[in-house]
Amino acid sequence: MAGGKRNLRVTNGTARRSVRAWLRAQGRPCAICGQPIDYSLPPGHPLSFEVDEIVPVSLGGSPVDRANVQPAHRICNQRKGNRIGWRPDATGPRPLVPPRPTTDW
Ligand SMILES: [Zn+2]
Numbered sequence: 001m002a003g004g005k006r007n008l009r010v011t012n013g014t015a016r017r018s019v020r021a022w023l024r025a026q027g028r029p030c031a032i033c034g035q036p037i038d039y040s041l042p043p044g045h046p047l048s049f050e051v052d053e054i055v056p057v058s059l060g061g062s063p064v065d066r067a068n069v070q071p072a073h074r075i076c077n078q079r080k081g082n083r084i085g086w087r088p089d090a091t092g093p094r095p096l097v098p099p100r101p102t103t104d105w
Contacts, residue, residue, distance in 0.1 A: 015064035020051050023071045031070035032080055033088050046075040056082050 029036045031052060041048040052072035055061030059082070061068050072080070080086040 012064060016051075019064050019066060019069055022066060023051055023069060024049060026071070028071050030073045030076055032072045032076035032086070035073070037071055037073060044074070046073070048074050050074045050077045052077045052080065055084055058082055059084070 024039055027037075027039060037049045038047060039049050050072055051063070052070050053061045053063055054068050054070055057063050063069070076088070079088070
């Protein structure tokens with residue numbers, strides 16, 4: 001049995017909070033959709049700030065490397081899921097909004 005295993009969970013927790021605070025302090029817009037992030041929204045809100053890993057942790061990316069994190073909306077982060085460099089399709093179908101008739105005169 002090999003002993004001396006480092007407690008990575010504690011170390012990562014601190015580093016993760018540090019990276020999160022670092023991103024939050026910059027106040028940058030969402031790296032996925034490009035829209036501003038309201039950093040005052042409570043955690044869990046769809047448009048709240050979340051730390052997004054550019055290379056997902058499940059694919060070997062580091063959640064605490066400042067070169068591998070970017071700010072994102074929670075909803076964008078969830079839609080992006082496990083993909084690298086995913087962006088919402090800006091040219092995709094949009095909800096049809098019929099033009100308002102200008103008959104008020
Ligand atoms: Zn977004």
